[in-house]
Amino acid sequence: MNRKTISTLFVSVLLTACNAGHQFHADGGIMELASHISVQETAHSYNVKIANPWKKGTLLHTYTLTDSLSTDYSFNRDVNTVHIPLKRVVVMTNSLAHLMVELGVEECIAGVCEPEYISDSLIRARLADGTIADCGNSMYPTVEKIMELHPDAIMVSPFEQTGYGQLEKLGIPLLECADYMETSPLARAEWIRFYGRLFNAAAAADSLYGQVSRDYNNLKQLASKTVSRPKVMLDTRSGSAWYVAGGGSTIGRMIADAGALYLFADNDNSGSVPLSFETVYEKAQDADVWLLKNSSSVPLTYSLLESDFKSYASFKPFRERNIWVCDVNQVPYFELSSFHPEMLLGDFISIFHPEIKNGRHFYRPLNE
Numbered sequence: 397m398n399r400k401t402i403s404t405l406f407v408s409v410l411l412t413a414c415n416a417g418h419q420f421h422a423d424g425g426i427m428e429l430a431s432h433i434s435v436q437e438t439a440h441s442y443n444v445k446i447a448n449p450w451k452k453g454t455l456l457h458t459y460t461l462t463d464s465l466s467t468d469y470s471f472n473r474d475v476n477t478v479h480i481p482l483k484r485v486v487v488m489t490n491s492l493a494h495l496m497v498e499l500g501v502e503e504c505i506a507g508v509c510e511p512e513y514i515s516d517s518l519i520r521a522r523l524a525d526g527t528i529a530d531c532g533n534s535m536y537p538t539v540e541k542i543m544e545l546h547p548d549a550i551m552v553s554p555f556e557q558t559g560y561g562q563l564e565k566l567g568i569p570l571l572e573c574a575d576y577m578e579t580s581p582l583a584r585a586e587w588i589r590f591y592g593r594l595f596n597a598a599a600a601a602d603s604l605y606g607q608v609s610r611d612y613n614n615l616k617q618l619a620s621k622t623v624s625r626p627k628v629m630l631d632t633r634s635g636s637a638w639y640v641a642g643g644g645s646t647i648g649r650m651i652a653d654a655g656a657l658y659l660f661a662d663n664d665n666s667g668s669v670p671l672s673f674e675t676v677y678e679k680a681q682d683a684d685v686w687l688l689k690n691s692s693s694v695p696l697t698y699s700l701l702e703s704d705f706k707s708y709a710s711f712k713p714f715r716e717r718n719i720w721v722c723d724v725n726q727v728p729y730f731e732l733s734s735f736h737p738e739m740l741l742g743d744f745i746s747i748f749h750p751e752i753k754n755g756r757h758f759y760r761p762l763n764e
Contacts, residue, residue, distance in 0.1 A: 427590070429583040432574050435590055440464040442480075442593055449577040450556040457572045461594065478569045481596035482548045488534045489553055490514045491734040492573060495588065498604060498735075501595040506545040509534035515728045539563065549594075579666040581646050581653075581737030582609055588735055611738040612653075615745060615754075619655035622749045626684035628656045629676075629713070633705060637670035650737065654744035659683055673707065685747060686713035687759065688721045689729070696721050697763045719762040720747050727758050 426435040432447040441462035448456040458475045484506040487493045493508050494516050502518055507529040514520060522528040529545055532538035534553070539562045542550065549569040552560060553576065560570055571594070575587035585608050592601020628651050630641060641647050642665025643658060651658040659680045663669065690696040698719070702709045713719050722729055733740045739757045746754040 426593075427586055429580060430575075430578060430586045431580075431583060432577055433587065433590060435593070444590070446572055446574055449574060456554060456574060459571070476569060478549060478571070480594055482594050484545065484547045486531055486537075486542050486545060486547045486550045488537070488551055489573065490516075490731050492551055492591065493519055494728070494731040495591060495735050496595070499588075499592055499595065499597045499600045501597050504595055506547050507531040507542060509537055513730075515731060537563070539566070542566070542568070576734065579644055579646055579649070581650050581741070582612055584646065585609070585612075585735050585737055608736060608738055612741055615738060615741050616653045618752065619653065619741075619745050619749065622655045622752070624749065625655065625657045626748050627680075627682065628658050628685045628687065628748070629680040629683040629711070630658075630687050632688060632701075632708070633673060636672075638673055638676045639668045640671050640676065641668045642666055646737075650741055650744060654741055654748050656685070656744070656748040677707070677710070680711065682712050684713065684718065686711065686719040687744075687747075688719060688762070690721050690723045691725065693725060695723060695763065699764065701762070717762075720759040721762045722758045723760075729758050733758070 426437060426442075427433055432449055434443075434445040436443040441460050441464070444459040444461060446456045446458070448454040460475060460477045461480045462477060463480055483504055485504055486507040486509075487496070487505055488509050490508070490510070490513055493505060493514060496502050496505055497516055497518050502522070505519065505522070505528050508514060508519065508523070509531050510533060511520070511523050511528075511530050514523075519528060523530065529541055530538075531541050531545075542563070543566060547568055549571050550563060550566075551571045551573050552563070554572040554574050563570060573587075573591075575584050578584035578587070586605055588605040588608070589598070589601050592598050592604075630647065631639065640660050640663070642663045643649075643652075643661035644664045644666040645668065648658050648661060652661065688696065688701075694700070698714065698717070701714070701719075708714055724730060742754045743756045743759045745752055746756050747759060
């Protein structure tokens with residue numbers, strides 16, 4: 397999940413995963429918006445339940461986080477006891493590593509995966525002086541290096557029907573970080589509150605999430621007052637299919653929050669579906685705005701886009717030069733957008749409603 401060079405197809409596979417699992421809604425715990433995690437606080441512990449996003453009505457994992465005792469850990473999907481606050485962790489995703497810097501607990505990062513895709517200057521400095529170790533590829537981490545670090549926990553991203561191999565046998569707690577499966581931008585950001593409690597940084601986490609939530613809702617309110625509602629299309633083909641995010645996806649909802657009409661909003665899928673070019677063209681040929689992400693080391697241009705697939709030139713945003721691109725190798729999109737949806741919403745508003753002066757963080761107009 398933390399590769400900035402992640403392919404369009406891989407993103408689409410993640411989006412296609414159905415968020416139909418057990419969900420929590422205002423269950424009286426700490427979390428209010430998140431539907432895939434419940435955090436209940438007791439005198440000396442937090443009881444955490446993480447929903448299985450891929451199997452309705454089941455749990456992915458249950459944890460008891462406690463500061464009163466330390467127990468031997470063995471991987472199972474029932475209840476694991478984890479001693480907090482965590483002092484040394486291996487982090488598999490760069491968005492979470494960056495969040496730990498924001499929470500002021502970067503000294504707890506013992507190792508990261510794929511450091512070449514991390515742009516945070518503080519983490520890079522610690523990598524350079526050896527304070528943080530390179531643990532290899534996030535899908536195939538270097539188990540020996542992780543063992544040498546003696547971490548209190550390993551923070552992993554769960555995938556459907558995928559285990560963790562040798563990591564499950566190390567006796568080191570595996571914390572399954574399923575925040576990316578939330579479909580509401582603020583619901584995903586609310587996981588900040590859970591992560592803060594792992595490191596005795598609850599106050600900082602609540603404060604950060606509170607600011608993110610206020611900024612997001614203020615921008616949403618600003619966009620709701622606009623008159624125009626531009627029609628928006630996303631991404632490009634991947635192989636023979638065009639993976640279209642559903643209207644119930646995080647991006648689909650964010651486009652609506654930014655005061656625009658997402659052309660596939662009538663598909664209420666929370667993930668995405670592969671469509672033919674002809675199907676996409678029929679619906680999106682007269683779009684007003686086209687948003688793209690580029691993971692190539694070569695900057696994307698109109699010429700390159702047309703050379704890749706000539707029919708792209710027949711879309712209205714191509715003809716009228718209203719395509720916007722996020723070069724994920726040049727901007728920290730994957731590091732920041734997960735827990736700062738207000739930044740991405742601000743980009744969308746400035747693109748859809750240029751009369752609203754709002755600085756952009758990720759997107760720029762596509763060059764010729």
